[in-house]
Amino acid sequence: MPMPTTDSSTVSPSVTVSPTIVLVGHGMVGQRFLEALAERGLTSTHRVVVLCEEPRPAYDRVHLTSYFSGTSADELSMTDMEFIEKHGIELRLGDPAESVDREARTVTARSGLTVSYDTLVLATGSYPFVPPVPGKDADGCFVYRTIEDLLAIEEWAKARATTGAVVGGGLLGLEAAGALKGLGLDAHIVEFAPRLMPVQVDDGGGAALLRTIEEMGLTVHTGAGTQEVLTGEDGAVTGMKLSNGSELAVDMVVFSAGVRPRDQLARDCGLEVGERGGIAVDASCRTVSDDRVFAIGECALAVDGRVYGLVAPGYEMAQTAAATIAREEAEFTGADLSTKLKLLGVDVASFGDAHGTADGCLDVVYSDSRAGLYKKLVVGRDGTLLGGILVGDAEAYGTLRALTGSVPPVSPESLVLPAGAAGGGAQLGPSALPDEAIICSCHNVTKGAIRGAVTDHQCVTVPEVKKCTKAGTGCGSCVKVLGQLVEAELEASGVEVDKGLCGCFGQTREELYEIVLALRVTSYRELLDRHGREEARGGDGCEICKPSVANMLATLAPAIGADAHVLDGEQSSLQDTNDHFLANLQKNGSYSVVPRIPGGEIAPEKLIVIGEIARDFGLYTKITGGQRIDMFGARVEQLPRIWARLVDAGFESGHAYGKSLRTVKSCVGSTWCRYGVQDSVRMAIDLELRYRGLRSPHKLKSAVSGCARECAEAQSKDFGVIATANGWNLYVGGNGGATPRHADLLAQDLSDAELVRLIDRFLMFYIRTADRLERTSVWLDRIPGGLDHVRDVVVHDSLGICDDLERLMAAHVAHYRDEWAAVLEDPEKLERFVSFVNAPETPDPTVAFVPERGQIKPNLPLLQIGIREMEGTATR
Amino acid sequence: MTTAVATAAASTLVGTFVQLRAGEDWLPVCHLDRLVPGRGVAALLPGGHQVAVFLDRAGRLHAVDNRDPFTGAAVLSRGLLGSHQGRPFVASPLLKQRFDLATGQCLDDETVRLTTYEVRAA
Ligand code: SRM
Numbered sequence: 001m002p003m004p005t006t007d008s009s010t011v012s013p014s015v016t017v018s019p020t021i022v023l024v025g026h027g028m029v030g031q032r033f034l035e036a037l038a039e040r041g042l043t044s045t046h047r048v049v050v051l052c053e054e055p056r057p058a059y060d061r062v063h064l065t066s067y068f069s070g071t072s073a074d075e076l077s078m079t080d081m082e083f084i085e086k087h088g089i090e091l092r093l094g095d096p097a098e099s100v101d102r103e104a105r106t107v108t109a110r111s112g113l114t115v116s117y118d119t120l121v122l123a124t125g126s127y128p129f130v131p132p133v134p135g136k137d138a139d140g141c142f143v144y145r146t147i148e149d150l151l152a153i154e155e156w157a158k159a160r161a162t163t164g165a166v167v168g169g170g171l172l173g174l175e176a177a178g179a180l181k182g183l184g185l186d187a188h189i190v191e192f193a194p195r196l197m198p199v200q201v202d203d204g205g206g207a208a209l210l211r212t213i214e215e216m217g218l219t220v221h222t223g224a225g226t227q228e229v230l231t232g233e234d235g236a237v238t239g240m241k242l243s244n245g246s247e248l249a250v251d252m253v254v255f256s257a258g259v260r261p262r263d264q265l266a267r268d269c270g271l272e273v274g275e276r277g278g279i280a281v282d283a284s285c286r287t288v289s290d291d292r293v294f295a296i297g298e299c300a301l302a303v304d305g306r307v308y309g310l311v312a313p314g315y316e317m318a319q320t321a322a323a324t325i326a327r328e329e330a331e332f333t334g335a336d337l338s339t340k341l342k343l344l345g346v347d348v349a350s351f352g353d354a355h356g357t358a359d360g361c362l363d364v365v366y367s368d369s370r371a372g373l374y375k376k377l378v379v380g381r382d383g384t385l386l387g388g389i390l391v392g393d394a395e396a397y398g399t400l401r402a403l404t405g406s407v408p409p410v411s412p413e414s415l416v417l418p419a420g421a422a423g424g425g426a427q428l429g430p431s432a433l434p435d436e437a438i439i440c441s442c443h444n445v446t447k448g449a450i451r452g453a454v455t456d457h458q459c460v461t462v463p464e465v466k467k468c469t470k471a472g473t474g475c476g477s478c479v480k481v482l483g484q485l486v487e488a489e490l491e492a493s494g495v496e497v498d499k500g501l502c503g504c505f506g507q508t509r510e511e512l513y514e515i516v517l518a519l520r521v522t523s524y525r526e527l528l529d530r531h532g533r534e535e536a537r538g539g540d541g542c543e544i545c546k547p548s549v550a551n552m553l554a555t556l557a558p559a560i561g562a563d564a565h566v567l568d569g570e571q572s573s574l575q576d577t578n579d580h581f582l583a584n585l586q587k588n589g590s591y592s593v594v595p596r597i598p599g600g601e602i603a604p605e606k607l608i609v610i611g612e613i614a615r616d617f618g619l620y621t622k623i624t625g626g627q628r629i630d631m632f633g634a635r636v637e638q639l640p641r642i643w644a645r646l647v648d649a650g651f652e653s654g655h656a657y658g659k660s661l662r663t664v665k666s667c668v669g670s671t672w673c674r675y676g677v678q679d680s681v682r683m684a685i686d687l688e689l690r691y692r693g694l695r696s697p698h699k700l701k702s703a704v705s706g707c708a709r710e711c712a713e714a715q716s717k718d719f720g721v722i723a724t725a726n727g728w729n730l731y732v733g734g735n736g737g738a739t740p741r742h743a744d745l746l747a748q749d750l751s752d753a754e755l756v757r758l759i760d761r762f763l764m765f766y767i768r769t770a771d772r773l774e775r776t777s778v779w780l781d782r783i784p785g786g787l788d789h790v791r792d793v794v795v796h797d798s799l800g801i802c803d804d805l806e807r808l809m810a811a812h813v814a815h816y817r818d819e820w821a822a823v824l825e826d827p828e829k830l831e832r833f834v835s836f837v838n839a840p841e842t843p844d845p846t847v848a849f850v851p852e853r854g855q856i857k858p859n860l861p862l863l864q865i866g867i868r869e870m871e872g873t874a875t876r
Numbered sequence: 877m878t879t880a881v882a883t884a885a886a887s888t889l890v891g892t893f894v895q896l897r898a899g900e901d902w903l904p905v906c907h908l909d910r911l912v913p914g915r916g917v918a919a920l921l922p923g924g925h926q927v928a929v930f931l932d933r934a935g936r937l938h939a940v941d942n943r944d945p946f947t948g949a950a951v952l953s954r955g956l957l958g959s960h961q962g963r964p965f966v967a968s969p970l971l972k973q974r975f976d977l978a979t980g981q982c983l984d985d986e987t988v989r990l991t992t993y994e995v996r997a998a
């Protein structure tokens with residue numbers, strides 16, 4: 001790593017022409033300060049020297065834990081060395097400041113270098129607080145603050161530990177405990193307060209959190225202090241003694257009991273510090289003792305008497321200090337401690353006056369500890385929303401935080417009740433927010449400013465608004481609300497919204513489908529180069545249009561004369577990974593295999609074959625919600641061998657991958673059931689075999705019930721069939737999933753032939769006109785005229801296209817071939833099913849499993865707790 | 877016009893090997909014709925590192941770490957290639973984050989960057 005240094009060990013002010021700014025500490029806030037200097041052009045008018053204690057330049061401490069989930073130290077880096085070089089910043093790694101002489105205005109570093117400063121900025125951050133208990137320095141005791149700390153923890157855990165304890169059940173403690181668990185240790189959390197995360201949540205929230213965390217297999221001891229760390233003969237940790245008298249046998253201890261400002265350097269040179277630490281500064285972040293010295297970030301005691309342990313307030317201080325040095329007006333008077341994070345997979349958020357400290361305020365609480373849900377709003381006498389706590393579901397955080405300080409337009413009760421609950425479940429969209437509401441708290445951007453970006457600055461996309469306002473470019477937690485606002489504003493101002501499929505095509509999916517069909521375009525390249533947006537022609541396309549076009553080519557292959565198999569020629573380069581491997585990718589890189597079991601009917605021999613295959617390959621098996629069997633945990637190179645056995649036994653691909661027909665579920669029907677009026681199993685099998693392999697804008701599901709009791713749940717399907725005494729009723733547009741919708745009756749008392757003909761037409765009309773990833777339910781609600789229009793088209797042939805639709809379906813049915821069998825017959829396709837191109841026999845060693853309930857489950861190389869957000873909100 | 881370039885490049889490279897830089901040496905991993913433009917393959921380095929190697933439409937080779945930093949799974953070679961403002965990227969097959977193939981920079985999260993590897997056809 002390049003490390004610009006000064007060559008002389010003492011630099012006197014007379015030699016330096018330009019005034020010098022010395023920054024002590026190159027952490028997150030220090031780096032932001034350097035950027036703020038550069039933005040104001042101060043790096044060209046000043047010499048800037050940075051003393052950095054750590055062996056590496058600033059990195060993202062907030063995402064430190066993601067190191068354990070595979071993010072490398074390099075990836076955590078926040079410093080672009082080009083930036084440092086371009087601005088001529090003298091960055092001295094591993095060379096901390098040891099003393100400051102304020103009279104002489106010099107700083108001396110460990111290397112002996114003495115630099116004279118005109119302005120000194122302290123950004124020394126915090127150090128982890130370790131309670132003064134006996135044994136705290138034993139081998140096997142750690143803190144959790146730097147990359148070096150993590151490396152040491154990892155090494156010890158791998159070499160000598162099976163059980164670990166974390167002292168402190170706050171935000172960082174839970175992260176550390178999650179990290180230990182991810183390293184394969186049994187983890188204990190010891191928290192002195194009676195609940196977890198005592199600063200952020202109250203007792204109710206703590207209880208919901210506790211339950212969820214315990215369910216994850218962590219052991220929690222609340223209301224217990226650490227009395228002593230016990231050690232063995234070799235001086236290494238063997239256990240812990242708690243204040244409640246109990247003892248834990250552990251091989252390592254991580255202290256995460258809070259942080260303290262690193263203000264020793266400031267104390268030593270006589271700068272004023274607060275009673276409980278922190279370098280005292282004024283509103284412009286200048287120290288109260290010396291107007292040539294500033295302090296920013298976690299080491300500073302802000303003018304409101306607080307030390308902020310969050311990065312967003314630190315960033316604001318960095319801006320303030322840089323602005324003050326540039327002689328601009330700027331103030332940092334305080335920030336609130338709103339936080340939202342995903343800890344070990346649990347959403348936790350608190351905002352505003354979360355603990356209800358205001359006079360006469362009232363609580364509105366919804367709690368369901370069974371589901372791990374806890375929501376509390378703090379409301380003033382006049383109905384003003386003052387703050388709140390959300391555990392288990394923090395979906396509403398963005399909106400609620402922005403509403404804080406105003407009277408919400410609906411009752412507070414309806415804001416905490418779950419959606420669908422009687423009298424509640426109000427979903428407040430961003431349209432309910434006032435213009436002053438802060439949408440992006442990282443950059444203090446109001447709703448009004450975002451609307452302005454659209455109305456006054458002609459921004460028509462979210463990326464443009466981000467660039468123009470900076471909203472959404474910090475922690476990212478506001479991006480969802482941002483998108484909704486931009487869309488609403490565009491619609492309101494009548495701006496023509498780009499309806500194109502993606503950055504490569506200006507056409508909608510429907511328009512592209514018409515082009516492909518009418519012009520018989522069989523190649524993606526040709527489509528892109530002739531019909532793509534000017535700037536995308538000749539390029540590589542993108543991950544949105546490629547699978548979409550591949551999907552169309554597959555549906556239309558027989559009609560336009562395209563290659564028949566999804567892995568033929570160019571088509572193989574367009575498929576999403578599931579279609580490319582004809583299996584479903586799982587979180588650890590392995591795949592699941594789902595053979596078709598039409599109508600859910602299966603003979604015992606075939607069941608046995610599935611059992612044998614799963615046993616022989618060691619696969620996890622599960623009965624799916626679609627009346628068939630899923631086998632999980634196959635590696636790429638095992639797929640063809642599994643298919644070979646399945647195909648031998650008469651199975652074929654179930655198309656669990658791909659946007660295509662999934663299953664046609666059935667009830668037992670008139671053959672066995674005393675109520676059945678038609679043979680629902682036979683009809684389900686017929687339909688499944690007819691439409692198998694049909695690629696469509698989104699997946700297609702179906703079911704057939706033998707009578708109105710509806711045991712097959714046909715009304716929740718894209719096309720559902722229910723037997724009547726006279727034939728079949730056809731329902732369309734049903735959906736389960738996140739937004740369930742009951743299907744609408746399209747036609748009644750149909751004969752077998754009429755039923756099939758109507759479904760043919762319905763499906764092909766949907767495939768032709770729907771948007772990408774639009775289920776039939778959404779499509780039906782979107783298209784002008786809705787159900788009536790669809791009925792006109794497919795029943796009464798109002799557009800005169802029914803012959804075409806039927807012809808297309810007939811071609812599909814006639815050309816269907818099992819995709820697995822086709823691969824097995826083609827050595828060139830088979831060649832692709834390897835983990836490594838240069839070691840075809842070697843299985844991917846990162847795909848590993850551990851036992852659970854007599855089967856396997858993925859042993860994730862990592863723990864997925866790095867993904868979470870947190871922020872501080874400035875109050876104005 | 878790029879089509880012509882791609883065919884020319886591909887035809888002059890027939891029979892050539894894709895090679896990855898491993899320390900001082902170049903490690904041949906496969907025949908160039910094993911690569912389909914727009915798709916990747918995974919290669920195993922002697923030290924156990926996994927590298928995702930891609931061929932773009934213009935006939936250029938790219939190599940980045942195979943491990944998806946957002947999930948830890950070694951799957952990036954199975955992602956789809958695209959280009960944005962003329963720069964090729966790969967989208968992770970798991971959660972779809974995009975990575976610039978020349979620099980490794982994640983286009984959806986500026987704090988994340990993949991290691992890139994030197995690769996050539998010879
Ligand atoms: C395996 C299965 C769960 C199970 O163990 O039972 C399952 C598993 C998945 N479902 Fe499902 N769904 C399964 C039945 C269902 C059902 C129930 C049903 O079909 O009767 C539903 C609700 C009904 C519906 O779809 O309307 C269902 C609603 C979803 C949704 C939400 C769809 C929506 O319109 O909102 C998704 C997400 C999507 O497709 O975008 C989804 C997506 C998925 C994916 C594909 C997610 C993914 O991309 O990895 C899962 C992959 C399966 C795999 O890797 O093998 N799955 N999924 C079920 C497979 C059925 C089968 O045999 O093919």
Ligand SMILES: Cc1cc2nc3c(=O)[nH]c(=O)nc-3n(C[C@H](O)[C@H](O)[C@H](O)COP(=O)(O)OP(=O)(O)OC[C@H]3O[C@@H](n4cnc5c(N)ncnc54)[C@H](O)[C@@H]3O)c2cc1C
Pocket residue numbers: 024025026027028029030051052053054061062063064065095096097098123124125126144145146172175262265296297298299308309310311312314341869870871872
């Ligand atoms: C695991 C973890 C998770 C976190 N999660 C979040 C979160 O989700 N949200 C959030 O807002 N905050 C979070 N934080 C807090 C956040 O990281 C800090 O608020 C932020 O890093 C403060 O920045 P800073 O520059 O003030 O201090 P630091 O980033 O600590 O930087 C200070 C630097 O100064 C150096 N230094 C100290 N003394 C000297 C000296 N004498 N000479 C030279 N250099 C010196 C130190 O070595 C250090 O590199 C988390 C912290 C940790 C440890």
Ligand code: SF4
Pocket residue numbers: 667668669670673674675676677680705706707708709710711712
């Ligand atoms: S839907 Fe009717 S026929 Fe089918 S199983 Fe239920 S009761 Fe019997």
Ligand code: FES
Pocket residue numbers: 439440441442443471472473474475476477478479871
């Ligand atoms: S980026 Fe907008 S709130 Fe963080």
